[in-house]
Amino acid sequence: MHEDLLGYLLGALEPDEMQRVSDWLRDNPEGREQLAEIQRCLEPLEQCDDVVNGPDFDGPSEDLLARTLAAIPDGIPPMGETSDSPVKPPAPVMLTDVDLSGEAGAGGNRWNMMDSIGGLLSVATLLALLLPTIAAGRFEARKVACEDRLRRNWNALMQYVYRSEHGRLPEVAESGPEAFAGMFAIRLADAGLLDEPDLRWCPSADLPAFAPIGDSTLAEPTSVALSTLPSVQSLHQMSVNELKQVQQLAGGHYAYTLGVIGDQGFSSPRFEARASFAVMSDAPLGPASHADDPGKLRFSHSGQGINVLYEDGSIRFIRAEALDSMPDHPLFNHHGASEAGVNIDDASLSPSWRPPFTISIQR
Structure with a gap:
């Protein structure tokens, strides 16, 4: 029923399912408490409503990808190099060359740092793309509940x-x-x-x-x-x-x-x-x-x-x-x-x- 309550709160159920959950909540105090608890858990998203639903929000900027790539530190070899490229492509790294002991030298630490930065940038990019959709769904669900x-x-x-x-x-x-x-x-x-x-x-x-x-x-x-x-x-x-x-x-x-x-x-x-x-x-x-x-x-x-x-x-x-x-x-x-x-x-x-x-x- 938790999945049904979440779908009801977000307005993601079919009309007949919305009515079924609504009827169940009317006669079930425990269900209403569960719905209230789910609402409380989603409250942190409310602070984003005024931003992503406001008149000044235009979605992710067009240069988001370019700025993300520009933020990656130098030293990561570019992809897609060919033999005609003036820059010699790096030698392939073999599995036997990788130090798995966790005691790699400066180069190993450098790549670990780059991996972390790249991962964080990827997460930030995904959040920038998904947050407006989540907030819009939250807004629509509350509007439907009000109706x-x-x-x-x-x-x-x-x-x-x-x-x-x-x-x-x-x-x-x-x-x-x-x-x-x-x-x-x-x-x-x-x-x-x-x-x-x-x-x-x-x-x-x-x-x-x-x-x-x-x-x-x-x-x-x-x-x-x-x-x-x-x-x-x-x-x-x-x-x-x-x-x-x-x-x-x-x-x-x-x-x-x-x-x-x-x-x-x-x-x-x-x-x-x-x-x-x-x-x-x-x-x-x-x-x-x-x-x-x-x-x-x-x-x-x-x-x-x-x-x-x-x-x-x-x-x-x-x-x-x-x-x-x-x-x-x-x-x-x-x-x-x-x-x-x-x-x-x-x-x-x-x-x-x-x-x-x-x-x-x-x-």
């Missing part, structure tokens, strides 16, 4: 819609303790539809530090604490600090629709299976609140872009440089603000803590 979590969140959202009297997505209140984007996770959990709260965390982003409710000191995140969601009713009994913490953590790494303004005023979107209406995505890592200030927007997935989940269940990876050219920016409404959509077809997604309007009172 899988978004798809399972979509399944929970659809079950919520089918149970809803008016066929609407989970509601974000206009004001009060329920006025923040992360309410979708709390409503799903209250309805018994979020059986795996870990679905709120993207594999490409680090888990946040948090303060346990009622404690003012930061602690290391634990899977138990980060997977605990309060009930909707309990939000109204929380202190200001407790409520603020819930607002920060409830939606995890994902952004959710803040709602829309229709003929009847503000409400959650009615489900219509639209292929162009975004309902969830990777949340931006920066605090930008307006489309005119994109410099503050940072993204997971090595900063390359975000996975966006649409109402029809499709998921698309949108490159960071392509977001501003989209007809309906998934992270801002048509007025360029990080607020609720200005009409029923205006998708606007925000991180867990953000209210639907700048003037919304959250307590």
Whole structure:
């Protein structure tokens, strides 16, 4: 199963195998621990992601081979010499001429040093060629794992819609303790539809530090604490600090629709299976609140872009440089603000803590 878990983590399995491992992990806590351990072992590769996946990385330079050959010390006879060459080719070395005792003279030590240098250069060349491929596979595997979590969140959202009297997505209140984007996770959990709260965390982003409710000191995140969601009713009994913490953590790494303004005023979107209406995505890592200030927007997935989940269940990876050219920016409404959509077809997604309007009172 270790091979299957590694293949699952790297996205190297067939679709049916990916689903089989995903189902097995859902019912097997020990399997999830093994997967987490494999992820920890691969973490040293993460420091290479920003380099090999960044915009300034062009792969191995064209002169890599020439520079490698130039680094080999003089004295190694060139290959391919012929009788017409002005340089007389060296006499062949016979096996009987080689001192295997380990006590060779200066010449033997010289060749041993050359062998070591040549071997090191060969390893360095191979690493330079293979590292981009390994890092790219790591990036793709995490992106696929994020897509899988978004798809399972979509399944929970659809079950919520089918149970809803008016066929609407989970509601974000206009004001009060329920006025923040992360309410979708709390409503799903209250309805018994979020059986795996870990679905709120993207594999490409680090888990946040948090303060346990009622404690003012930061602690290391634990899977138990980060997977605990309060009930909707309990939000109204929380202190200001407790409520603020819930607002920060409830939606995890994902952004959710803040709602829309229709003929009847503000409400959650009615489900219509639209292929162009975004309902969830990777949340931006920066605090930008307006489309005119994109410099503050940072993204997971090595900063390359975000996975966006649409109402029809499709998921698309949108490159960071392509977001501003989209007809309906998934992270801002048509007025360029990080607020609720200005009409029923205006998708606007925000991180867990953000209210639907700048003037919304959250307590």
